Amino acid sequence: MKVPFYDIKAQYDELQQPIDAAVHEVISSGTYTISGGKHCLQLEEAVAKFHQTKHAISLNSGTDALRILMDSAGIGPGDEVITTAFTFVASVETIMQTGAAPVFADIELDTLQIDPRSIEAAITPRTKAIMPVHLFGQMADVDAISAIAKRHNLIVIEDTAQAIGSRHNGVPAGNFGIGAGLSFYVTKNLGAAGDAGMILTNDDAIAESCRSIRVHGMGRERYYYDHLGYTSRMDEVQAAFLHVKLSALEKWNNRRAQLAAIYEEVLADSNLKLLKTLPGNNHTYHQYAVLCERRDELQAELRKAEVDSMIYYPVPIHKHLPYKGCKIGPTGLARSEEAANTVLCLPVHPHLQEDQVQFAAEQAKNFSLNLVAR
Numbered sequence: 001m002k003v004p005f006y007d008i009k010a011q012y013d014e015l016q017q018p019i020d021a022a023v024h025e026v027i028s029s030g031t032y033t034i035s036g037g038k039h040c041l042q043l044e045e046a047v048a049k050f051h052q053t054k055h056a057i058s059l060n061s062g063t064d065a066l067r068i069l070m071d072s073a074g075i076g077p078g079d080e081v082i083t084t085a086f087t088f089v090a091s092v093e094t095i096m097q098t099g100a101a102p103v104f105a106d107i108e109l110d111t112l113q114i115d116p117r118s119i120e121a122a123i124t125p126r127t128k129a130i131m132p133v134h135l136f137g138q139m140a141d142v143d144a145i146s147a148i149a150k151r152h153n154l155i156v157i158e159d160t161a162q163a164i165g166s167r168h169n170g171v172p173a174g175n176f177g178i179g180a181g182l183s184f185y186v187t188k189n190l191g192a193a194g195d196a197g198m199i200l201t202n203d204d205a206i207a208e209s210c211r212s213i214r215v216h217g218m219g220r221e222r223y224y225y226d227h228l229g230y231t232s233r234m235d236e237v238q239a240a241f242l243h244v245k246l247s248a249l250e251k252w253n254n255r256r257a258q259l260a261a262i263y264e265e266v267l268a269d270s271n272l273k274l275l276k277t278l279p280g281n282n283h284t285y286h287q288y289a290v291l292c293e294r295r296d297e298l299q300a301e302l303r304k305a306e307v308d309s310m311i312y313y314p315v316p317i318h319k320h321l322p323y324k325g326c327k328i329g330p331t332g333l334a335r336s337e338e339a340a341n342t343v344l345c346l347p348v349h350p351h352l353q354e355d356q357v358q359f360a361a362e363q364a365k366n367f368s369l370n371l372v373a374r
């Protein structure tokens with residue numbers, strides 16, 4: 001049975017009529033990119049409500065969301081920002097682009113989230129910020145991270161690219177620091193028809209600075225500049241498209257959790273290591289990940305059964321050329337490296353049928369048992 005990793009087209013098919021109408025309205029209006037465009041404002045208002053933040057600032061990507069947040073928070077040369085090496089590269093490249101130095105803390109292997117003890121061990125007099133990444137759809141240990149930040153007077157910037165709709169004790173991501181970056185990259189739980197992202201913040205001054213930096217640093221008056229900025233606006237077409245899809249997001253996130261529960265049940269007596277959801281977290285399953293020592297063989301077997309899988313991430317960031325000189329905290333990165341060698345993500349998108357997930361889970365279980373027997 002074919003079990004595809006993504007089905008983006010099925011999302012469009014489900015919402016075809018309202019998407020076509022919304023996109024047609026923008027294209028026929030002739031207004032495609034404008035500061036304060038109607039569709040961007042509408043989306044910002046809806047996402048701010050969904051994540052219970054005071055401000056939401058629509059952008060061209062999640063990468064620029066992180067970068068602009070750090071610029072607005074005054075992070076730059078001489079500063080250190082503690083983050084994880086087991087993430088998508090954007091979390092780290094944006095720190096480097098500000099002129100600050102990323103410092104890597106290790107992760108916990110039972111959640112793959114950044115380890116608060118490793119963060120605390122990596123703090124130096126230069127540390128200015130912590131960037132937890134809410135990896136694969138569940139939030140990092142935000143209680144512990146907030147406590148560390150408070151104790152050491154540090155800024156927290158949440159990389160929420162993979163965790164739209166995720167909450168801790170009912171409080172949505174984006175409320176645990178000075179601001180958060182969302183990504184609407186095509187394959188995310190809420191995916192645009194191309195690239196798009198958003199900043200969430202409760203801080204008025206940060207919001208004002210982010211709004212300015214996204215359009216060349218322009219102030220309230222046109223062609224007067226207050227900051228060094230970028231071209232980072234969201235297009236009206238993307239905003240209209242995303243606004244329609246947002247209406248289905250909670251349902252799709254719940255569906256992902258239902259499908260993940262099938263994996264949990266079937267894989268409970270496999271030889272795969274399953275991950276934990278931290279107490280108080282709701283998991284939105286951007287990915288359903290398992291750990292397997294013979295991961296590459298498992299993936300090859302699954303491929304033969306037409307079950308897709310992906311390796312996020314095969315190499316931790318500190319091993320890539322541009323990041324080889326980056327500072328590693330005193331606890332080392334043994335667990336990040338082990339995760340990179342053993343993690344495998346199984347299909348969990350909302351348009352899979354139960355029998356497809358059951359099949360994928362049974363294949364993974366059987367292969368894991370056979371691999372050990374061999």
Ligand SMILES: Cc1ncc(COP(=O)(O)O)c(C=O)c1O
Pocket residue numbers: 060061062063064087088090091133159161162182183184185195196197
């Ligand atoms: C953890 C993480 N951070 C940042 C980003 C950057 O987002 P974007 O691709 O929208 O620039 C992504 C997404 O690709 C991501 O997964």
